[in-house]
Amino acid sequence: MRRIARPLTGTALAVAVAALAAAPAYGDEGTGRLELSPAGVVPGDEVTVRTAACGAAGTATGDAGAVGAGLFPLAPDGGRFEVPPSAQPGTYEIVATCTYGGRRVTGDLVVTLTGTHTGQPMYPRGSVKTGVGGALGPDPVQTAAGVAALAVAAAGGTWLLHRRARGDGI
Known part of the structure; x- marks a missing residue:
């Protein structure tokens, strides 16, 4: 019986030591998480990240790739990243x-489509692609030719209508 008990006790002790070595050692529960501010955002918002897990003077590399923002530096006083405008709602x-x-x-970020945008307002830029050129277009010669063609057509139409009204026929 002793021959079996010693190996089993040794194996159990080895498993317990391995489990303790693999488990994270948290000095206090607040240092093991990322603090995200704000924790709930809309696409386009900027998120501030802080943690005490790396020590008072420790730095880290943050990864917000799950939401599509990529890597960002995390200094002892915190780090920032912007949630892309294309982010879909969900928890990341x-x-x-x-x-x-x-x-x-780690920390959880909740993205919603409803709520208030906390970042700088975005204003539209550029032109609208309608397939129709602008009033003066890129080439003034073509614009002048178009105006001349419309004037000739209007004059010719007026002359034909006047002739028809007099009874001269076409």
């Missing part, structure tokens, strides 16, 4: 990896 996991130690911390 934002990840940061500490530069020293490789600790990985």
